[in-house]
Amino acid sequence: MLNNQEITQTIVDIADAMEVLGENRFRVAAYRRAADTLGAQTTSLATLHAQGDLTALPGVGEGIAGIIGELLDQGHAPFVDELLTRVPPGLLDILRVPEIGPKSAARLFHDEGITDLAALQAAASEGRLRAVKGFGAKTEARILAAINLMLTSTNRLRLIDALPVMDTLVAAIGGLAGVRRVVPAGSLRRGASTVGDLNLLLATDDITGVRAALRQLPQVAGCDPDLGDVFGLQLHNGMRAGVALTPPEQWGSALVYWTGSREHVTQLQALAAERGWSFDARGFTVANSLRRCLDEDSVYAALDLPTIIPELREGWGEIAAAQQGRLPTVIEPGDIHADLHWHTTWSDGKGSLREMAEAGRALGYAFMSVADHSAYLGVTGGLDAERLRQQRLEIDALNAEYGASGASFRLLQGCEVDILPDGALALPDDVLARLDLVIASPHVALRQPREAATARLVRAINNPHVDIIGHPTGRLLNTRPGADLDMAQVIAAAASTGTILEVNAGPERLDLDAPHIRAALAAGVRLTINTDAHDPRHLAGISLGVTTARRGGAAAADVINTWELAQIAGINDRSAST
DNA sequence: GCCGTTTTCGGCCCGACTGTTTTCAGTCG
Numbered sequence: 360m361l362n363n364q365e366i367t368q369t370i371v372d373i374a375d376a377m378e379v380l381g382e383n384r385f386r387v388a389a390y391r392r393a394a395d396t397l398g399a400q401t402t403s404l405a406t407l408h409a410q411g412d413l414t415a416l417p418g419v420g421e422g423i424a425g426i427i428g429e430l431l432d433q434g435h436a437p438f439v440d441e442l443l444t445r446v447p448p449g450l451l452d453i454l455r456v457p458e459i460g461p462k463s464a465a466r467l468f469h470d471e472g473i474t475d476l477a478a479l480q481a482a483a484s485e486g487r488l489r490a491v492k493g494f495g496a497k498t499e500a501r502i503l504a505a506i507n508l509m510l511t512s513t514n515r516l517r518l519i520d521a522l523p524v525m526d527t528l529v530a531a532i533g534g535l536a537g538v539r540r541v542v543p544a545g546s547l548r549r550g551a552s553t554v555g556d557l558n559l560l561l562a563t564d565d566i567t568g569v570r571a572a573l574r575q576l577p578q579v580a581g582c583d584p585d586l587g588d589v590f591g592l593q594l595h596n597g598m599r600a601g602v603a604l605t606p607p608e609q610w611g612s613a614l615v616y617w618t619g620s621r622e623h624v625t626q627l628q629a630l631a632a633e634r635g636w637s638f639d640a641r642g643f644t645v646a647n648s649l650r651r652c653l654d655e656d657s658v659y660a661a662l663d664l665p666t667i668i669p670e671l672r673e674g675w676g677e678i679a680a681a682q683q684g685r686l687p688t689v690i691e692p693g694d695i696h697a698d699l700h701w702h703t704t705w706s707d708g709k710g711s712l713r714e715m716a717e718a719g720r721a722l723g724y725a726f727m728s729v730a731d732h733s734a735y736l737g738v739t740g741g742l743d744a745e746r747l748r749q750q751r752l753e754i755d756a757l758n759a760e761y762g763a764s765g766a767s768f769r770l771l772q773g774c775e776v777d778i779l780p781d782g783a784l785a786l787p788d789d790v791l792a793r794l795d796l797v798i799a800s801p802h803v804a805l806r807q808p809r810e811a812a813t814a815r816l817v818r819a820i821n822n823p824h825v826d827i828i829g830h831p832t833g834r835l836l837n838t839r840p841g842a843d844l845d846m847a848q849v850i851a852a853a854a855s856t857g858t859i860l861e862v863n864a865g866p867e868r869l870d871l872d873a874p875h876i877r878a879a880l881a882a883g884v885r886l887t888i889n890t891d892a893h894d895p896r897h898l899a900g901i902s903l904g905v906t907t908a909r910r911g912g913a914a915a916a917d918v919i920n921t922w923e924l925a926q927i928a929g930i931n932d933r934s935a936s937t
Numbered sequence: 938g939c940c941g942t943t944t945t946c947g948g949c950c951c952g953a954c955t956g957t958t959t960t961c962a963g964t965c966g
Contacts, residue, residue: 385949389938420939460963495957707950707966732966739966740950777966780954803954803965833965893966 361430363397363404369430370394370423373439375454376446378461379468392418397427405431449475457505457839458498466493480506501806508840516598517836518903519866521547521554528557528578528600535572537565539607544617550670550906552869553836557600560617562607573602588640609641611652615659616640622674623667630662630678670909675877687912690888692905694915697927698898699728699773700798700829700861700889705750706731707739710895712753712770718895720768726924728771728796729754730829730889735777735785735802744790747774751793769924771795775829780804780811782818784825791824795928798861800829805842813845817852826930827887828853830863830870838867846875854882859919859930862911864904865891876911887919 361369374390396418397404407413408431413424429436447468453476454464467473471491473482482488483503489496516524525543532541538561542548545558563569570590574582583591592600605613616624616639624638631638635645642651643661652658659666664681668689671677680686702708703715710718712729719727731750732741742750754770761768773796777785784791784799791797799819807815819825831849834841853860860879863870868891871879879886888904890897908918915921919930 383938386938388949392939418939422938458963462962493957493962497956498963735953735966741966800966805965806955 360405361434363400366404366427366430367394367398369436369439370397370426372451373426373442375451376442379446379450379454379464380442381461381465389418390423393423447474449478452476453479456502456509458502463493467491476506476509480510508837515553515555515837517553517866518547518551518869518906519900521557521598524594524596524598525557525559528559528594531576531578532559532561532573532602535569535576537563537569537572539563540610542614544603544614545601545619548618548669549620549672550910552872552907557598558617559600559602560610560614561602561604562610562613563604564606566604566606569604603640605640608653609651611654611656611658612638612642613640615652615655618669618672620673623672623677626674626678627658627662630664634662668909670906671912673873673910675874687914689909690905690913690915690918690921692902694918694921695888695901695905696725696922697727697920697924698722698724698889698892698901699771699796699827699887699920699927700730700775700863701727701892701898702731702775703729705729705746706741708893712750713757714895715892715898716757716768716770718898720766722898722901725767726769726771726927728773728927730773730775730796730798733774733776733785735779741777741785742774744786747772747790747794771927773798775800776825777802778815778819780807780815782815784819784822788822788824791822794824796827796930797825798827798829799825800861801831801833801842805833805839807842809843809845812842813848816842816844816849820849820852820856820858823856825858827859827861829861829889830865830868830891831860831875832870834870834872835867836869841870846878850875850879850882850884853879853884857885859885859887862886862888862904862908862913862918863891864888864901864907866900866903869903869907871907871911873907873910876908876913880911880913880917885919886913886917889920 370390371394374387374394377387396416404427408428413419413427414421426436426438450464450468453459453467454461473479483499488494488499488502525547529541529543532538540562542560544560547554547557561569573579573590573592578594579592580595581593588603590602590604592602594600603613603617628638631643637644642649656666665686667677667681667686698719701715703710703712716727732739734741734743751772754772758770772794774794775798778799778801779785780803816828816831820828832841832844860871862876876886886908888901888908890900892898919927
């Protein structure tokens with residue numbers, strides 16, 4: 360029986376294949392819309408099918424419900440089988456390359472006989488692509504770079520995608536006989552934005568027995584030859600998991616060792632070596648005898664260090680900071696009082712102002728600041744001066760309602776204003792001046808040369824009405840590298856104007872990333888962590904942003920979302936006074 | 938293909954910009 364994810368993927372494949380075949384774009388869009396709905400379902404599609412409820416889902420009509428029914432009942436659908444025979448499977452990969460849409464993919468296929476990513480990469484690297492109609496040298500170079508990014512990142516999952524796989528694995532392994540304890544380790548435990556192999560640490564007194572049981576897990580497709588203390592598993596979903604096994608009495612040292620990072624552990628080992636000791640997953644070896652560590656605290660204590668949280672273990676200097684008592688006390692999820700960047704049905708969000716506000720109240724927020732798009736990019740349905748004025752009326756009414764009911768909750772009116780390619784903003788200053796909070800974000804022209812891209816952000820920062828720069832680089836994990844910025848210049852400009860830089864918690868962004876956050880904090884720049892939610896359910900996703908900020912060493916006081924409403928309202932005084 | 942205080946047809950998520958061409962494909966949210 361196919362699961363929800365497999366069915367959703369099949370519907371996406373249909374849309375992709377139809378697009379290459381030049382089908383009606385609305386028909387293609389209908390499949391994509393249906394796939395969005397299906398992917399968001401928490402109930403099993405098999406159950407909905409059995410109840411005859413599939414067509415109740417928005418975007419799913421008789422046609423698509425019929426295909427899903429066939430997939431569930433027979434494991435395949437004749438329509439899909441026939442469609443996919445007309446499109447080589449590798450062509451769907453080509454369609455995922457930025458710069459290449461359905462028309463180009465079809466042309467590469469029919470005219471050049473290019474049917475997969477490897478052939479496209481070869482053509483681009485040999486300079487043959489620029490000869491194809493519609494392609495030039497610049498496009499060829501960008502396609503080559505994009506393919507290289509795709510190939511190097513295919514084995515890395517975004518954190519948001521890795522977490523549920525890890526949860527399933529931890530639950531399954533935790534249920535095996537003889538397993539005393541199992542936790543995530545590796546880059547996932549450190550909160551990295553993307554994760555390669557999933558690493559877990561497992562404590563057992565019966566290493567042989569547990570090893571045999573791991574092979575039998577339903578998630579496991581195969582396993583590597585025995586490497587001793589680490590057991591490599593290939594999962595059915597294509598991911599790999601490295602399970603480190605340890606006797607319980609060595610838990611602390613094993614957890615430090617397998618959490619990494621490699622640089623961090625190497626530096627710990629150097630510190631141990633200064634004492635004439637050595638350190639590995641088993642513990643410290645002191646004069647040929649093993650000193651075990653039950654927990655992580657005792658590992659660090661043995662080296663006269665305070666415990667360093669996993670998010671900071673990247674080898675950037677955290678051990679020296681710990682020795683000098685300069686380790687930051689980093690922000691906790693519970694420190695966040697407010698989300699300052701989210702969208703509503705006024706622009707391209709899925710929830711109304713009220714629905715979003717209620718979702719925020721449910722998270723315990725004291726206030727929130729909406730940030731719908733400015734009118735600029737057509738598809739976002741952004742707001743101009745007049746619609747901002749109308750939105751303000753709705754916000755005032757909601758606040759009056761909250762006030763009357765005795766709730767202390769308040770809504771502020773912000774706006775996510777587009778930074779135009781030259782650094783000017785999409786709304787005039789007098790309109791910006793009336794907003795409670797102005798977030799300026801780059802959305803277009805993200806491939807400018809470094810100098811232009813940097814000057815653009817600096818110009819936006821220097822606008823006295825701009826309070827926050829949203830997702831500063833514009834990167835999309837595994838997809839788009841983001842603007843080529845001289846971040847030192849951007850940070851220096853933000854420091855001199857008091858402009859706040861965003862840590863966008865959108866799971867596909869996580870922008871700024873940890874190194875930029877550290878640099879910003881070192882320059883005295885404040886941060887804000889926001890979800891950029893386009894749906895009430897997305898507001899809960901603030902946690903990945905908090906994790907990213909922790910990796911950058913941000914303390915609660917560095918992040919304005921921990922401030923009181925009055926302090927936030929004061930941010931705009933800077934623009935009021937100029 | 939889906940949907941309907943527009944109900945069985947006709948509209949759906951735009952439009953300025955870039956690179957490559959000379960009329961178009963792809964990007965960006």
